[in-house]
Structure formats: structure tokens, C-alpha cells
Amino acid sequence: MVDAIKQKVTELVGLSSFPTKKLGKNGPQVTQMGFGLMGLSAFYGKPKPDEERYAMLDHVYNSGELFWDSADMYQDSEDLIGRWFKRNPGAREKIFLATKFANYVDPKTGERSVRNEPEYIQQACDKSLSRLGIDYIDLYYCHRVDANQPIEITVKEMKKLQDAGKVKYLGLSEVSAETLRRACKVAHIDAIQMEYSPFSMEVETEGVLQACRELGVALVAYSPLGRGFLTGSIRSRSDFGEGDFRSFAPRFSEENFHKNLELVDKLKALADKKGCTTGQLVLAFLLNSGDDVFPIPGTTKIKNFDENMGATKIRLTEEEDKEIRHAIDNAEVKGGRYPEAFSKALLVDTVPLSEYKGPHSA
Numbered sequence: 001m002v003d004a005i006k007q008k009v010t011e012l013v014g015l016s017s018f019p020t021k022k023l024g025k026n027g028p029q030v031t032q033m034g035f036g037l038m039g040l041s042a043f044y045g046k047p048k049p050d051e052e053r054y055a056m057l058d059h060v061y062n063s064g065e066l067f068w069d070s071a072d073m074y075q076d077s078e079d080l081i082g083r084w085f086k087r088n089p090g091a092r093e094k095i096f097l098a099t100k101f102a103n104y105v106d107p108k109t110g111e112r113s114v115r116n117e118p119e120y121i122q123q124a125c126d127k128s129l130s131r132l133g134i135d136y137i138d139l140y141y142c143h144r145v146d147a148n149q150p151i152e153i154t155v156k157e158m159k160k161l162q163d164a165g166k167v168k169y170l171g172l173s174e175v176s177a178e179t180l181r182r183a184c185k186v187a188h189i190d191a192i193q194m195e196y197s198p199f200s201m202e203v204e205t206e207g208v209l210q211a212c213r214e215l216g217v218a219l220v221a222y223s224p225l226g227r228g229f230l231t232g233s234i235r236s237r238s239d240f241g242e243g244d245f246r247s248f249a250p251r252f253s254e255e256n257f258h259k260n261l262e263l264v265d266k267l268k269a270l271a272d273k274k275g276c277t278t279g280q281l282v283l284a285f286l287l288n289s290g291d292d293v294f295p296i297p298g299t300t301k302i303k304n305f306d307e308n309m310g311a312t313k314i315r316l317t318e319e320e321d322k323e324i325r326h327a328i329d330n331a332e333v334k335g336g337r338y339p340e341a342f343s344k345a346l347l348v349d350t351v352p353l354s355e356y357k358g359p360h361s362a
Contacts, residue, residue, distance in 0.1 A: 018064050018312050021291045023139075024190040025216025027169055030096045032287060033312055034067035035060050035305070036222060036298030042075040048300060050080070057084050059302050061091060065309060069220070069296045071100035071143055072124060078131035085133055092134055099128050100143035100173065114345055116146040118157040125161050141171035141193055144345045150353040151175070151183045159187040171220070176349045177211035184215050195337055196221035196293070197230060198263060198282060198328045199251065206347060212292060224286050224295035229260065231279035232268050250335030263331035270323055276314055283311035285324050
């Protein structure tokens, strides 16, 4: 009985303990720090047993973290969430759930492609709704845009999903500032998801964050901890387990690894001075960059999740923010974010509608 009371108190405290912000000019209030679910299912080694993953989701939910981010390409992520919803009646209505489409793997050949065709968008959405076992998706992203199809065609089709009630809010990922501006002329884009961390500042240097602010679009920062590198816990390539995609990422190569540790160590020194962990300092820095920035760190460990969420209580002074930016500005980050074959899908400009001669041209 005592344990049950303690659990209930934890739930009540958690549900009001994290700051919320408005997701873009038209969106709802959501937890400013979201939770990325990719690592529970894909790309960071073999997934843990279901019961362990359910326990992780239980903890995240009970803590009050209610902004969850998934994608149809994250192996069984959508299925896992769907099963968890069935185990937790009433939870779905409290969670603001984001998922994504466009990264396609041919089941016969294993070949990867980016698919934005209107027919595929409809099929992908219906499949995600089925896997999740829900009637609507809160935030639906085009995970990667096809440079050969005008963004206007893609967004027009996504707007149909919104009009049909299958999707509440629209999102894009890894688009250029110009692509975002064009998209918003078709329908308001509520959020864009971009890699944003001390290792990846392109959203600032390429004008994407500025465009978001001009248009009232939220910026959801994925990999805010540099895929774990910026926590300081990864000190060598031997820390990666079998099947961990970071083993193939240029930033983590034998040639670049030790060079990139220099920025990690500079940030650790600043974190030690602040009295927090390196990861918390980085997350606090991103939260401090604006009420329209929503980091979504992911983890498979409850301890790490609690540490990450602790960043919401850290307040940086103007001087501390300047020190962090100075460390970033004076660091030379080595290696790309992804292997070269995937890099062409980043910060994409799509073909102008006026030049398009494809099957869905006006």
C-alpha cells in the first residue's frame, strides 16, 4: 500500500514537473524536452527484451515526459508503442506522439530510398496508424524529402491527412530554409526536426533557425547529445557494441574520434564548474537557445533518462552561455554526421515546382 502511494505521488509530481512550451505558433503546449524512442528499437545494437523496454516507457510516462518521438523506420518502434498503449489504457490521450514516413527499405532487395509520392504518403500513414493501434498521429513528419519532387506536392498530400483527421500537426525533417519557406506557403509546418548540438550547428549557420522564427515553426533537435558522444561517457570506439551504427559514422572514425573528444573535454570542464554533467550542460544550452527549441534525447537506461531530464532545472547565465558558444566556435569538428551516401538527404532543397515535369505536376 505504501509503495502504491509513493508511486502515485511520483506520478503526480512528475506530470507537473517539466516545463512545457508552445510547439510553433499554432501548436499545443508540449514538454519542451521530448523523448526520442529510436534507440529502444534500432541502430544502437540489439534491442533489449520487451519487458525491459516496457519498464522504460512506464518510467518515462510516469515521470511526466509526454512528448514522444518515433518513426516507421525505427524497426519495431511503432509496434512497441502500440503494444504499450494496449497495456496502459488512457495513456495515449496524454501523450503527444510524433512519427515519420519517407525512409523506405525495399523488403526484397534491402535497397534504401526516400519516398514522397502522394500515394506512398497515404499508405505510410495508414500503416503507422495500424502499427500504433491509434486513430490519429499528433505530429507527422516527412522524415526526409525527395529533392526531385517539389516540396509543394509533398506538403499538399500531407495536408490531406490533416484534413481527414489522421494527423493533427505537420512536420518536415532535414530541409533547407528555402524548402521550409516554400512548404509553409502550402500549409503551415508546425515543426521541423533537425540535428542540433554543439557538434552540429548547421541550423544556425545555414539560416534554418532564423526561418523557423520568421514562420512560427518549432525546431525539434534530434541527436542533441551527439549520439551520446557529448555526454562524455564514450571515450573510445570500443565502447560501441555489435550492430551500433556509430561504428560507421565518420565523426566516430579512428581518424576523427580523438580529435572530436577535444570539444567534449572542453564542455566537461564547463560542466564541472557549473556542477552538472556534461550532457546536462549541453541540453541546458539548447533549451536556453529559445522557447521554440525542443531537444529530444533518447536512451535505453532509466538512469540516463533521469539525468537528461535534470537539465530542465539548470539555468545558464549569459556568461556561461557565452563560454559554451566560445568552446563550440573554436572547435574543429571532424567528420560528417552520416556516411557520405546518406548526407545528400540533409538540408535538402527540392526542385522548383515551375521546373517539375514528373507524374504529379500541376
